[in-house]
Amino acid sequence: MHFYEMSSRLIGDTVSKVTDNVTTVVLAASVITLILGYVSKVLLRQSSDKDLKYPPYIPSSIPFLGHAIAFGKSPIEFLENAYEKYGPVFSFTMVGSTFTYLLGSEAATLMFNSKNDDLNAEDVYSRLTTPVFGKGVAYDVPNPVFLEQKKMLKTGLNIAHFREHVKIIEAETKEYFQRWGDSGERNLFEALSELIILTASSCLHGKEIRSMLNERVAQLYADLDGGFSHAAWLLPGWLPLPSFRKRDRAHREIKNIFFKVTQKRRQSGEKVDDFLQTLIDATYKDGRPLNDSEIAGMLIGLLLAGQHTSSTTSAWMGFFMARDKSLQERCYAEQKAACGEDLPPLDYDQLKDLNLLERCLKETLRLRPPIMTMMRMARSPQTAAGYTIPVGHQVCVSPTVNHRLYDTWDKRLEFNPDRYLDDNLAAGEKFAYVPFGAGRHRCIGENFAYVQIKTIWSTLLRMYDFDLVDGYFPTINYTTMIHTPNNPVIRYKKRTQ
Ligand code: HEM
Ligand SMILES: *[C@@H]1O[C@H](CO)[C@@H](O)[C@H](O)[C@H]1NC(C)=O
Numbered sequence: 001m002h003f004y005e006m007s008s009r010l011i012g013d014t015v016s017k018v019t020d021n022v023t024t025v026v027l028a029a030s031v032i033t034l035i036l037g038y039v040s041k042v043l044l045r046q047s048s049d050k051d052l053k054y055p056p057y058i059p060s061s062i063p064f065l066g067h068a069i070a071f072g073k074s075p076i077e078f079l080e081n082a083y084e085k086y087g088p089v090f091s092f093t094m095v096g097s098t099f100t101y102l103l104g105s106e107a108a109t110l111m112f113n114s115k116n117d118d119l120n121a122e123d124v125y126s127r128l129t130t131p132v133f134g135k136g137v138a139y140d141v142p143n144p145v146f147l148e149q150k151k152m153l154k155t156g157l158n159i160a161h162f163r164e165h166v167k168i169i170e171a172e173t174k175e176y177f178q179r180w181g182d183s184g185e186r187n188l189f190e191a192l193s194e195l196i197i198l199t200a201s202s203c204l205h206g207k208e209i210r211s212m213l214n215e216r217v218a219q220l221y222a223d224l225d226g227g228f229s230h231a232a233w234l235l236p237g238w239l240p241l242p243s244f245r246k247r248d249r250a251h252r253e254i255k256n257i258f259f260k261v262t263q264k265r266r267q268s269g270e271k272v273d274d275f276l277q278t279l280i281d282a283t284y285k286d287g288r289p290l291n292d293s294e295i296a297g298m299l300i301g302l303l304l305a306g307q308h309t310s311s312t313t314s315a316w317m318g319f320f321m322a323r324d325k326s327l328q329e330r331c332y333a334e335q336k337a338a339c340g341e342d343l344p345p346l347d348y349d350q351l352k353d354l355n356l357l358e359r360c361l362k363e364t365l366r367l368r369p370p371i372m373t374m375m376r377m378a379r380s381p382q383t384a385a386g387y388t389i390p391v392g393h394q395v396c397v398s399p400t401v402n403h404r405l406y407d408t409w410d411k412r413l414e415f416n417p418d419r420y421l422d423d424n425l426a427a428g429e430k431f432a433y434v435p436f437g438a439g440r441h442r443c444i445g446e447n448f449a450y451v452q453i454k455t456i457w458s459t460l461l462r463m464y465d466f467d468l469v470d471g472y473f474p475t476i477n478y479t480t481m482i483h484t485p486n487n488p489v490i491r492y493k494k495r496t497q
């Protein structure tokens with residue numbers, strides 16, 4: 001009965017016979033999807049219960065690609081228009097797959113409360129993550145095992161470690177921004193991306209791995225990161241593409257580095273209290289410790305999970321503060337009020353008193369949540385808003401859209417950190433604000449991300465006064481799944497206290 005499963009299996013079979021030409025693969029896949037899609041639609045119509053109502057389907061005149069072009073150009077606009085026309089639940093086709101979005105807090109409930117066996121994450125994420133993280137972790141293992149791994153990671157992200165992290169991050173930030181000098185115009189996003197590899201490596205990997213982080217290793221991370229591409233998403237993994245080869249080589253080399261460090265740590269007998277040690281000491285419920293391959297996979301996963309999310313968020317936050325000078329001055333004044341007029345080195349307890357800075361970060365995550373869509377595969381029929389979502393649909397929730405629905409948010413597009421001081425509509429809706437997701441797949445890195453980004457921005461606000469360059473506030477680059485700022489150059493001038 002599962003026509004969608006059947007069609008994807010057939011595509012797989014056909015594809016594995018075509019070995020020389022990517023275009024042929026794509027064409028063959030599209031023809032088969034089209035035919036099977038049609039056949040299954042006809043059959044489904046005949047066999048389905050008359051009472052079943054499928055979500056409204058947005059028609060497209062372009063076969064196979066469907067709405068990929070319109071969506072790719074401006075996903076937010078596309079989804080908001082669809083919301084107005086079709087309501088909170090609707091389906092459409094892109095590159096041969098059918099996507100069903102659940103927009104707004106109420107519809108999103110289906111995803112966040114679902115079991116992984118019904119709305120499955122591995123089915124959609126594993127083909128991207130497993131070649132990058134490796135086997136035995138995250139979406140390569142049954143979800144109950146991943147949940148145990150997440151628990152181990154969470155143990156390592158504790159307050160005692162955060163106290164150390166604040167010092168490390170402040171030092172790394174000061175050191176990195178030395179090169180910016182007293183004033184100028186520079187690419188803020190690039191700088192923060194480079195800085196956050198360093199800070200994340202120090203805090204989440206430990207001092208040994210951080211000390212090995214040179215340009216060559218940074219290039220390996222970049223090659224590994226190149227594994228998260230549209231090609232890896234759409235094309236079969238065995239294709240001999242240069243980016244796949246680079247990814248696989250980088251994966252092996254990085255793992256070898258991590259193996260050596262982990263083994264040395266195990267042998268030294270010296271108990272360093274850091275994140276790596278937490279993983280070395282961690283055990284599953286049945287008492288089995290993590291092996292070196294699992295530890296290495298988790299270390300890679302941590303770095304990449306925290307890298308793009310935190311670097312884009314901190315870059316956008318910088319531009320929001322540069323645009324609103326009075327807000328920036330209030331944040332600087334808060335540094336002095338909370339930490340002392342002479343601005344002594346940061347510490348974790350003071351960081352907690354930086355309420356305005358925290359609200360700025362919260363508001364940045366509202367308007368520019370780095371994960372714009374969470375996805376699951378429907379493995380069993382699902383019900384939302386009175387519609388039946390059939391097996392094989394990719395079910396999606398978009399924080400970006402939920403965070404700006406006009407029926408939920410007052411002055412929805414305005415950057416206003418003080419909105420959280422008042423009672424607001426969104427507070428009454430459970431999933432109106434979900435930058436870190438919810439339910440069983442919820443992020444475990446939220447507290448670390450807050451510590452990291454608040455520490456970086458405290459340090460930068462103390463060093464510089466920021467301005468937009470000739471009033472330019474970056475437009476959004478929709479090329480990748482994480483929406484980055486276009487031409488992210490900022491103007492800065494050293495503060496004279
Ligand atoms: C601003 C920073 C971050 C944002 C906005 C963010 C966002 C998210 C979101 C939306 C999810 C849910 C994905 C889904 O349901 O499909 C998630 C999951 C996760 N994140 Fe984060 N994240 C951030 C930083 C981090 C950091 C720093 C780490 C690690 C230290 C991390 C590790 C994870 C892990 C392990 C998961 C679990 C995935 C699962 O269970 O399927 N994240 N994150
Ligand atoms: C580590 O554990 C995984 C199970 O999660 C297993 O598949 C793998 O073979 C083990 N690796 C080593 C080197 O023992």
Ligand SMILES: *[C@@H]1O[C@H](CO)[C@@H](O)[C@H](O)[C@H]1NC(C)=O
Nearest residue numbers: 477478479480484485486487
């Ligand atoms: C948009 O992002 C892509 C991928 O990261 C990058 O290659 C491109 O240069 C970016 N465009 C602009 C205008 O910054």
